Amino acid sequence: xxxxxxxxxxxxxxxxxxxxxxxxxxxxxxxxxxxxxxxxxxxxxxxxxxxxxxxxxxxxxxxxxxxxxxxxxxxxxxxxxxxxxxxxxxxxxxxxxxxxxxxxxxxxxxxxxxxxxxxxxxxxxxxxxxxxxxxxxxxxxxxxxxxxxxxxxxxxxxxxxxxxxxxxxxxxxxxxxxxxxxxxxxxxxxxxxxxxxxxxxxxxxxxxxxxxxxxxxxxxxxxxxxxxxxxxxxxxxxxxxxxxxxxxxxxxxxxxxxxxxxxxxxxxxx
Ligand SMILES: [Zn+2]
Numbered sequence: 001x002x003x004x005x006x007x008x009x010x011x012x013x014x015x016x017x018x019x020x021x022x023x024x025x026x027x028x029x030x031x032x033x034x035x036x037x038x039x040x041x042x043x044x045x046x047x048x049x050x051x052x053x054x055x056x057x058x059x060x061x062x063x064x065x066x067x068x069x070x071x072x073x074x075x076x077x078x079x080x081x082x083x084x085x086x087x088x089x090x091x092x093x094x095x096x097x098x099x100x101x102x103x104x105x106x107x108x109x110x111x112x113x114x115x116x117x118x119x120x121x122x123x124x125x126x127x128x129x130x131x132x133x134x135x136x137x138x139x140x141x142x143x144x145x146x147x148x149x150x151x152x153x154x155x156x157x158x159x160x161x162x163x164x165x166x167x168x169x170x171x172x173x174x175x176x177x178x179x180x181x182x183x184x185x186x187x188x189x190x191x192x193x194x195x196x197x198x199x200x201x202x203x204x205x206x207x208x209x210x211x212x213x214x215x216x217x218x219x220x221x222x223x224x225x226x227x228x229x230x231x232x233x234x235x236x237x238x239x240x241x242x243x244x245x246x247x248x249x250x251x252x253x254x255x256x257x258x259x260x261x262x263x264x265x266x267x268x269x270x
Contacts, residue, residue: 002098003070004024004069004070004095005068005099006068006070007066007106008065010066010106010113011063011113012063012260013110013116013264014056014120014256014260015065015107015117015118015120016053016066016119016120017103017119018045019079020073020077020079020123021042021043021044021048022068023072024070024071024075026075029089029092032074032076032087032089034087038077039074041073045123045233045239047245048239049066050066052252052253055249055250056253067099069099075087076096079121079212080212081213100217107218107224111225116165116225117226118227118264119214119229121214121215121218121230122233123209124234125209127208128207129194129202129207130237131192131193131194131199132183132186133208133209133230134176134182134193134194134232135210135215136210136230137157137158137215138153138154138157138176139210143177143194144200144204147173150173150176151173151174152172156221157176157219158211158215158216158219158227159229160221162175162220163175166262166264167263167265168263170263175263177196177197180263181197183196183197184196184197185255190251210230211228215229233248
């Protein structure tokens with residue numbers, strides 16, 4: 001059972017979680033039969049996370065903590081509460097507990113590297129607009145509000161802690177779509193992103209993932225010193241081929257290092 005989750009230790013205040021890229025479908029497990037449950041994987045996200053970890057190591061000699069659910073989503077959904085995650089198959093309860101223990105452990109260890117940390121829940125989407133979607137537990141409707149109205153809502157988002165303590169001094173809406181926001185950094189690198197300075201919110205009717213179970217449970221809305229963002233990657237040019245993944249991993253390393261530097265003060269200068 002422990003082989004169904006892969007956890008590797010890191011040396012920087014960043015935790016990568018990959019819930020929907022699993023490649024194992026053990027015959028001993030029934031397919032999840034719950035009505036309306038999603039069973040399609042987020043293709044190539046496991047490969048993307050490994051590429052990203054390697055790119056960090058090459059660039060700064062540090063690795064993120066990485067927790068990968070190895071089970072195919074047909075068998076287990078690692079971004080849902082327990083019943084939907086397991087499809088009600090009680091023997092998988094222990095797997096669900098183990099997965100979240102591994103994430104909790106990675107978070108705790110990341111906080112020994114630095115006083116605060118960021119968790120990225122890495123996904124892939126198939127929505128019609130080809131752009132990255134960053135989910136902070138702020139709905140599309142909330143993001144369509146002006147900055148002054150959005151700002152107080154960020155205190156209840158998955159970057160709640162950051163909204164009070166970012167060393168940049170950025171607060172509220174600036175953290176999710178200001179010049180130093182993660183989406184803005186990624187857009188500047190050639191990967192259109194929402195929210196970002198140039199694409200402030202999904203339009204009415206656009207499909208958009210605002211953040212799911214892991215982002216709620218493991219981000220700072222629930223307290224603690226680890227913020228979270230759900231990063232939903234479009235397919236073409238981002239995660240479709242090894243070349244795409246390699247190039248995107250480099251851009252993501254640059255953006256995440258800037259984000260950690262600007263807002264978390266990592267690595268400490270001087
Ligand atoms: Zn997903």
